[in-house]
Amino acid sequence: MKNSFNSKKEKFFVELIKPSHYDNEGYVIQWWKSFSVSNSLSCLYGLALDGAERKILGESVEIIVNLHDEYNTALPISAISRRIRQNGNQGVIGLVGVQTNQFPRSLDIGRSFMEAGIPVVIGGFHVSAAVAVLPKIPPEVQKALDIGISLFAGEAEGRFDQLISDAYHQKLKPVYNVVAERPNLQGRPTRPLPQAIIKKCLSSDIPIDTSRGCPFDCSFCTIINIQGQKSRFRTADDVERMVRSYVRIKGETPHFFFTDDNFARNRNWEAIFDRLIELRKMENFKVKFGLQADAKAHKIDRFIDKAALAGCNSVFIGMESINEENLKAANKPQNNVAEYREMLTAWRSKKIVTMAGYILGFPADTPDSIKNDIKTIQRELPIDILMFFMLTPLPGSMDHNAMLRREEWMESDLNKFDSEHATIKHPKMTKDEWEMIFREAWDIYYSDKHVETLLRRAARDGIRPSRLIWRILISRFGIKYENAHPFQCGAFRKKARRRRRPGMPLENPILFYSRRLYETVRTYLIFSIYAWRMVRLQKRIKKDNN
Numbered sequence: 001m002k003n004s005f006n007s008k009k010e011k012f013f014v015e016l017i018k019p020s021h022y023d024n025e026g027y028v029i030q031w032w033k034s035f036s037v038s039n040s041l042s043c044l045y046g047l048a049l050d051g052a053e054r055k056i057l058g059e060s061v062e063i064i065v066n067l068h069d070e071y072n073t074a075l076p077i078s079a080i081s082r083r084i085r086q087n088g089n090q091g092v093i094g095l096v097g098v099q100t101n102q103f104p105r106s107l108d109i110g111r112s113f114m115e116a117g118i119p120v121v122i123g124g125f126h127v128s129a130a131v132a133v134l135p136k137i138p139p140e141v142q143k144a145l146d147i148g149i150s151l152f153a154g155e156a157e158g159r160f161d162q163l164i165s166d167a168y169h170q171k172l173k174p175v176y177n178v179v180a181e182r183p184n185l186q187g188r189p190t191r192p193l194p195q196a197i198i199k200k201c202l203s204s205d206i207p208i209d210t211s212r213g214c215p216f217d218c219s220f221c222t223i224i225n226i227q228g229q230k231s232r233f234r235t236a237d238d239v240e241r242m243v244r245s246y247v248r249i250k251g252e253t254p255h256f257f258f259t260d261d262n263f264a265r266n267r268n269w270e271a272i273f274d275r276l277i278e279l280r281k282m283e284n285f286k287v288k289f290g291l292q293a294d295a296k297a298h299k300i301d302r303f304i305d306k307a308a309l310a311g312c313n314s315v316f317i318g319m320e321s322i323n324e325e326n327l328k329a330a331n332k333p334q335n336n337v338a339e340y341r342e343m344l345t346a347w348r349s350k351k352i353v354t355m356a357g358y359i360l361g362f363p364a365d366t367p368d369s370i371k372n373d374i375k376t377i378q379r380e381l382p383i384d385i386l387m388f389f390m391l392t393p394l395p396g397s398m399d400h401n402a403m404l405r406r407e408e409w410m411e412s413d414l415n416k417f418d419s420e421h422a423t424i425k426h427p428k429m430t431k432d433e434w435e436m437i438f439r440e441a442w443d444i445y446y447s448d449k450h451v452e453t454l455l456r457r458a459a460r461d462g463i464r465p466s467r468l469i470w471r472i473l474i475s476r477f478g479i480k481y482e483n484a485h486p487f488q489c490g491a492f493r494k495k496a497r498r499r500r501r502p503g504m505p506l507e508n509p510i511l512f513y514s515r516r517l518y519e520t521v522r523t524y525l526i527f528s529i530y531a532w533r534m535v536r537l538q539k540r541i542k543k544d545n546n
Helices: 038-055 076-083 102-116 125-132 139-146 161-167 235-248 269-282 303-310 325-331 337-346 367-380 398-406 431-443 447-459 466-482 509-543
Strands: 010-018 031-034 059-068 091-095 120-123 150-153 175-177 206-208 255-258 288-293 314-322 353-360 385-390 490-493
Touching: 010 038, 010 161, 031 466, 038 431, 076 091, 076 102, 076 175, 091 102, 091 161, 102 120, 102 125, 102 139, 125 139, 125 150, 125 175, 125 431, 139 150, 206 235, 235 269, 255 303, 255 367, 255 490, 269 303, 314 337, 325 385, 337 353, 353 431, 353 466, 367 431, 385 431, 431 466, 447 466, 466 509, 490 509
Parallel strands: 010 059, 010 091, 091 120, 120 150, 150 175, 206 255, 255 288, 288 314, 314 353, 353 385
Antiparallel strands: 031 490
16 A cells, blocks of 8 residues: 655554453453454455545545554554654544443543544444434543544444545544434445454454344344444445455455344345355355344245355354243344244254354343253254353443433443443342353353263264364353453453553552463363363264264
8 A cells, every 4th residue: 555656655544443341350351362353343444445545635645554453452552653643643543343341441542542642533333322322422422522532423434535534634523423324335345354454363254244234123232223224235246346355365265254233134135145156156266154144034035045055154143032021021023932943953954053142131031040041942942052141231222222211220331331241230130140140151051961962963964063162162261261252252361461441550560470370371271171172072973973
């Protein structure tokens, strides 16, 4: 992107940062390798790079785009600040895809840059909800405005050029509210992510949001109020272009993940599948991908058949509960418990790994009922990977709006809105009981006996057990030993003594490093022993004709 023939070109830095959040001790959650690539970072990178190539700031200005994922990178705040200050303060910091639990960390990062005189913009679901959905700006968002941070609410396609231009001309608005102006995604620019970013992730899945919006009315979901209920999709040409761009770079076809909240309701699903099938048949592109779909996707004629032919090898399903009363409370009538087995069998018949989200903390839940439900799932439903979440009233959801109207208590520390902490009062469980059964649920589902069942069932159905092992490992060990949800987990936790939440004391270095050494050795010794046992089990299953 740099023009080496014109050293006199003016430079403008666009620093895109995906923030992490703090753990229970106030340390930033970071890994040697994080779980997956951020879709928000991918989308904004494509838009920024496209603007740079079109020279939106004029022929004499070179836009330089840098990416930072704090989940796998120690954010070099001083180096970034120095780079921009030495460039005459010509640059902007964009904190992208900020979820509610990441907002406190984002505010702390933004404050550091603002103190250095560098403009900051925060975008993502929390800001979008605060600006466009909530009745008034909440205190933490107002705090960002008070220190001069700009807010971007909504989707950036078609608006990012203006944001960069405003930052360059030092005319950033306090608030950009475009939530209601949902853009058409067809033909929007996408760019392949740098390999350095992808290599820092365990799954190495390339994220593509082939559509946005979901037609359902789940009470806990923020998508419907921020991205809408109408399907806005990319074309088959857009998807093919993305696939080919990565093949050109790597020389092989990587694994993708369609980040649509519900790919089954993407009105263009068949055209996209047909194009991928064509690439596989005519040009031998070994396309593989995962997607998210609802529990009725198997009812759509040809959907699963074509998904398999197109290269789908895993599906994430919002199952949420096997309790009809809970599904009713969640306003999720599209889920029919009686059809779960048929639905899961339909996916497995095509050798597609099934993963399901399961929410704990609906009104009818108790510790005993949750234990019984998990045992029922183990006994009756052929799910491979079950991911547990605690019911959380995220700003922008109907649950959150209803609780605001009723003036019910909600946790004030947004850092805990991570689906791992109790943030509301439950009618049948205390806070400690709720959080304890959440932690225990992973041990119950991923018991030694059931893990063997998972691997044997996979082998029986033509799914290689090795495709499940790393998912089982991260699910079993994430919460138990790292206090991090598998979706926020990774390999080899990096905990820096000086990267602690403001207001919390700096620990004694001898105590801190000796404890970290013990924690690391203990965790990865146990992890290694368990992984070795899993590999032995896999080999034994492979040799077992029964």
